[in-house]
Amino acid sequence: MRSHLLNDTTADRYRRSVTEGVERVAAKLATTDRPFTGVTVDALAPRIEQIDLDQPLHDTTAVLDELEEVYLRDAIYFHHPRYLAHLNCPVVIPAVLGEAVLSAVNSSLDTWDQSAGGTLIERKLIDWTNERIGLGPAADGVFTSGGSQSNLQALLLAREEAKPGWAGRENGDDLAKLRIFASEVSHFSVKKSAKLLGLSADSVVSIPVDHDKRMQTVALAHELDRCKRDGFVPMAVVATAGTTDFGSIDPLPEIAELCAQFGTWMHVDAAYGCGLLTSLKNRDRIDGIERADSVTVDYHKSFFQPVSSSAVLVRDASTLRHATYHAEYLNPRRMVQERIPNQVDKSLQTSRRFDALKLWMTLRVMGADGIGELFDEVCDLAEEGWNVLAADPRYDVVVQPSLSTLVFRYIPAAVTDPSEMDRANLYARKAIFASGDAVVAGTKVGGRHYLKFTLLNPETTVDDITAVLDLIAGHAEQYLGDSLDRAS
Numbered sequence: 005m006r007s008h009l010l011n012d013t014t015a016d017r018y019r020r021s022v023t024e025g026v027e028r029v030a031a032k033l034a035t036t037d038r039p040f041t042g043v044t045v046d047a048l049a050p051r052i053e054q055i056d057l058d059q060p061l062h063d064t065t066a067v068l069d070e071l072e073e074v075y076l077r078d079a080i081y082f083h084h085p086r087y088l089a090h091l092n093c094p095v096v097i098p099a100v101l102g103e104a105v106l107s108a109v110n111s112s113l114d115t116w117d118q119s120a121g122g123t124l125i126e127r128k129l130i131d132w133t134n135e136r137i138g139l140g141p142a143a144d145g146v147f148t149s150g151g152s153q154s155n156l157q158a159l160l161l162a163r164e165e166a167k168p169g170w171a172g173r174e175n176g177d178d179l180a181k182l183r184i185f186a187s188e189v190s191h192f193s194v195k196k197s198a199k200l201l202g203l204s205a206d207s208v209v210s211i212p213v214d215h216d217k218r219m220q221t222v223a224l225a226h227e228l229d230r231c232k233r234d235g236f237v238p239m240a241v242v243a244t245a246g247t248t249d250f251g252s253i254d255p256l257p258e259i260a261e262l263c264a265q266f267g268t269w270m271h272v273d274a275a276y277g278c279g280l281l282t283s284l285k286n287r288d289r290i291d292g293i294e295r296a297d298s299v300t301v302d303y304h305k306s307f308f309q310p311v312s313s314s315a316v317l318v319r320d321a322s323t324l325r326h327a328t329y330h331a332e333y334l335n336p337r338r339m340v341q342e343r344i345p346n347q348v349d350k351s352l353q354t355s356r357r358f359d360a361l362k363l364w365m366t367l368r369v370m371g372a373d374g375i376g377e378l379f380d381e382v383c384d385l386a387e388e389g390w391n392v393l394a395a396d397p398r399y400d401v402v403v404q405p406s407l408s409t410l411v412f413r414y415i416p417a418a419v420t421d422p423s424e425m426d427r428a429n430l431y432a433r434k435a436i437f438a439s440g441d442a443v444v445a446g447t448k449v450g451g452r453h454y455l456k457f458t459l460l461n462p463e464t465t466v467d468d469i470t471a472v473l474d475l476i477a478g479h480a481e482q483y484l485g486d487s488l489d490r491a492s
């Protein structure tokens with residue numbers, strides 16, 4: 005069994021195994037003609053169920069053959085131009101190379117003595133990101149597993165920083181006094197974080213959005229004011245720079261003003277909109293982000309990186325101390341005096357992947373402009389797609405895109421019952437998924453069911469968009485035809 009250990013004597017096996025895997029994936033990518041096969045849970049589950057994990061095959065080729073059956077054949081392929089559903093990007097090759105390197109070397113970024121250069125590379129990428137945001141000379145941050153974790157950590161820091169202004173803070177019950185303000189279309193991880201942080205069930209105050217799905221700052225000002233008057237503590241405002249559903253960007257400068265006025269922590273959730281940090285022409289859409297106390301970025305959404313690759317950034321490095329605990333075996337306090345960089349001092353995780361390497365490889369091979377160019381392309385595509393939808397009488401389309409998302413609904417002229425339209429749209433989404441011809445997402449707007457394209461693939465064309473719209477209309481019409489038959 006030692007021949008399976010990756011070391012000085014097994015270079016050949018390593019090379020052969022990985023190459024064989026790479027060849028399979030390359031062949032797969034070259035031959036997938038649809039983003040999905042449409043396989044059902046019922047069809048796939050028994051194939052996985054019947055495999056006996058206590059009966060190994062002892063042969064890489066055989067295992068890859070088996071993998072074809074249980075995974076590769078029926079996976080969802082984000083590189084396909086008709087995958088239009090969630091915030092999943094096609095990945096760039098330098099990042100995939102980084103992934104192969106980082107898992108083989110397997111550095112763990114909790115301490116210097118488990119990573120050495122890896123720690124310095126991560127720190128440099130944090131500085132690079134902070135420079136792009138404009139967070140100032142005292143900024144810092146750390147890579148995380150994703151936007152949800154970044155939001156959680158940012159809100160942990162905000163909670164701890166709110167304490168000085170927090171009357172009777174010795175009393176644990178006072179957590180109930182803290183309030184977080186986020187728009188009604190902010191990410192659900194804000195509420196989940198509030199729960200994990202021990203805040204009360206009604207701690208997250210939902211601020212209404214305007215027609216463009218941007219936080220209404222008049223309403224925010226009103227709620228902040230009311231919070232203070234009622235004796236509560238405005239712990240944080242979460243501004244979303246790129247909402248998950250609409251790509252809308254909250255008015256950051258106005259929100260920054262209000263945060264300054266009320267002494268409230270400003271967190272910008274730019275999990276999606278961070279792509280604009282490299283944009284060659286739309287960077288100004290996130291102006292005001294430089295005034296944040298903390299920022300969430302998901303490189304695995306708009307920097308074309310494989311999952312996971314994310315970071316939480318802070319204006320004031322010293323606030324990261326709220327996540328610092330010392331263990332004698334790992335990161336004893338004296339190491340701080342010895343100036344040994346242990347990233348675990350800043351992180352919620354202990355063992356931690358060297359995800360930063362993927363972004364490093366990407367920047368070194370393609371450059372930031374290369375990423376920005378790709379992200380600009382999908383934003384342009386979304387604008388063209390919006391024009392197509394706006395001109396198509398079969399569809400109702402909401403909010404002109406600030407990023408690369410389109411939300412729309414099939415509205416046949418002959419149907420006046422909105423519930424029937426809901427069912428037709430839901431049916432169309434399911435039917436198209438089952439066909440595997442395309443994958444689209446859905447959401448609710450004003451209580452009604454809508455469909456959603458999240459465009460993150462520069463290979464997707466306007467023709468793909470129009471073709472998928474025709475497919476959706478076809479499925480919806482089929483549903484409505486069938487339901488007429490049922491009624492008669």
Ligand SMILES: *Cc1c(COP(=O)(O)O)cnc(C)c1O
Pocket residue numbers: 091149150151152153155190191193244246247248273274275276302314
């Ligand atoms: C995707 C997303 C998140 C969560 O990020 P994960 O990386 O999936 O954990 C948070 N906020 C927004 C606005 C998002 O779009």
